Amino acid sequence: MALTPSSMTELESVAHDFSLPDPTGKLWSLADFANKEALLVMFICNHCPYVRHLKSALAQFARDYADRSLGIIAINANDAKLYPQDSPQQMANDSQEFNYSFPYVFDEKQDTARAYQAACTPDFFLYDQQRQLVYRGQFDASRPGNDIPITGNHLRQAVDQVLIGQQPEVEQLPSVGCNIKWKE
Numbered sequence: 285m286a287l288t289p290s291s292m293t294e295l296e297s298v299a300h301d302f303s304l305p306d307p308t309g310k311l312w313s314l315a316d317f318a319n320k321e322a323l324l325v326m327f328i329c330n331h332c333p334y335v336r337h338l339k340s341a342l343a344q345f346a347r348d349y350a351d352r353s354l355g356i357i358a359i360n361a362n363d364a365k366l367y368p369q370d371s372p373q374q375m376a377n378d379s380q381e382f383n384y385s386f387p388y389v390f391d392e393k394q395d396t397a398r399a400y401q402a403a404c405t406p407d408f409f410l411y412d413q414q415r416q417l418v419y420r421g422q423f424d425a426s427r428p429g430n431d432i433p434i435t436g437n438h439l440r441q442a443v444d445q446v447l448i449g450q451q452p453e454v455e456q457l458p459s460v461g462c463n464i465k466w467k468e
Contacts, residue, residue: 287460287462288403288404288460288461288462290402290421290422290458290459291403292456293401293409293417293420295416295418296416296418297416297417298415298417299314299409299411299416300396301313301315302359302395304389304391304396306372306387306388306390307372307373307375307379310387312357312387317357320354320355320413321446321447322355322410322411322412322413322443322446323354323357323411323415324354324355324439325357325359325400325410326359326407326409327397327400327402327404327405327409327464328342328358328359328360328405328406329360329361329362329367329462330370330374330378331362331369331370332405332406332461332462333462334404334405334427334428334460334461335461335462337426337434338426338434341434341436342382342384342423343382343383343384343385345423345436345439346386350385352443352447353447354447357386357387357388357389358384358386358388358389359390359391359396360375360388360389360390360391361396361464362464362465363467364390364392372390394464394466394467397464403463403464404462405462405464406423406459408420408423408459410442410443410446418442418446418452419442419456420456421439421457422438422439422458422459423436423438425438425457427460438455441454442454442456
């Protein structure tokens with residue numbers, strides 16, 4: 285397990301369009317979130333211990349914001365041939381087990397992950413209504429084994445500020461996790 289920090293993509297970068305399938309084959313793109321005031325793009329996977337640590341909290345986070353104008357999408361860009369536990373079928377199982385209310389899509393070609401400069405799982409990118417990057421960083425300070433409770437306080441503070449039309453004031457610390465499993 286290689287500990288990798290997020291790349292901390294430049295703020296005000298514009299969200300890149302994508303067309304990615306969920307495990308049922310339904311394609312998702314930026315246009316599906318056009319009516320939302322903010323958009324959270326999360327790079328996650330099934331097997332990473334850092335993501336496994338947060339799965340229930342991510343599901344709860346999405347439920348907590350379900351009635352707010354926040355679009356959420358999770359993208360798995362890992363090489364599923366080398367990491368079969370990250371296959372679309374396993375993604376479907378995870379979505380069902382954790383009751384994800386957000387689409388969980390597969391970036392098989394890894395083009396979207398590269399466009400977003402995603403580096404690790406989990407990696408979080410929050411965009412405002414103009415789809416400019418306003419927050420990239422950690423969910424919170426909790427990590428597997430560090431005994432810090434999972435609260436999502438960093439991401440929650442950023443989302444709350446964006447949803448009232450303000451720039452996030454929270455300190456933007458890199459997320460850390462497993463590196464994305466790039467194809468050779």
